[in-house]
Amino acid sequence: MYLMLGTIALEPIDVTDFSEIQAARFAEHQVLKGKPRLQAMGESLAELNLSVRLHHKIGGVERRYQALLAAKAKQDALALIWGRGKFKGNFVITDIHSNTLFTDKYGNVLCRELTINLKEYVGELKNNLLGAALNIGKGSLLGSILPPEFFAGMNAAKEALTKGIDLYNQGKRIVDEVQNTIAIMKQFSQDPATALAYLPSVLGNLDGALGSFSELTGMSELFNGVRSVLPVVSEFSQEVAEIQSGLMAIQSDFQQGSSGSDWSEWFPSANRTMSEVAESFDFLAPRVAEMTAWIVLRNDDEVNNDTDRA
Incomplete structure (x- = not known):
């Protein structure tokens, strides 16, 4: 947990x-x-x-x-x-x-x-980060952004969004580890032989991260049901695609390193791309927080509705 x-x-x-x-x-x-x-x-x-x-x-x-x-x-x-x-x-x-x-x-x-x-x-x-999302409509996000006709069809979209955020967080944790390892490797720029010992770890983690973000990118159409009421979902999908592209570029660079290419031919490029990916995560942080808040408040709304019916 x-x-x-x-x-x-x-x-x-x-x-x-x-x-x-x-x-x-x-x-x-x-x-x-x-x-x-x-x-x-x-x-x-x-x-x-x-x-x-x-x-x-x-x-x-x-x-x-x-x-x-x-x-x-x-x-x-x-x-x-x-x-x-x-x-x-x-x-x-x-x-x-x-x-x-x-x-x-x-x-x-x-x-x-x-x-x-x-x-x-x-x-x-x-x-x-959650302030705007949680303070709309006197503390009820749903009360202010969801027209009544949308309530009946939101469960499938909510489940897809929940899975999407889980995949995002799972992938981000792995990317954080990749970023940490790249930072360690950078310390050995004058000793590439030592830095290269980290290659298998980075490549393995990149495979795991790409698995999460590839699956997440493939779910884009499942989010269509909430785009009209939660516009940040569109920005989220676009930026996730950019992250996936960046990770693929980093993977390609590190594969060059594992094939024996000179350090200067691939590591600086991978390091720059990693910085761009980190910026994408920073950009997404408030958007993911708003999406998470939407899910939380929708869950609470469903519980309250069940209680009212009882």
């Missing part, structure tokens, strides 16, 4: 390593005789404590760690999505405790375990 804090993928160390505090506030008024009287003052902000892991198999460890530190430093409110799309709310990071578990022989961190303390954020959202 995984969770998302903003756009940062995290892996819980154990599903039981999670604590939550929900509290109410009361004012205590002293009286001349007897016990004090309590006056309800409202609810306190929820507090969460998570034990999570950053593993290089899921994505770049240092990149995600620095993103968490940056969010804490800026006091950014981040959307927390748990498991397969349950929106828990918006939270700020109050504390991060980190332990490095292991590194590679060059000192690159391959796994960190973190304890993250979060506090609920209530108020205006400025740059939150």
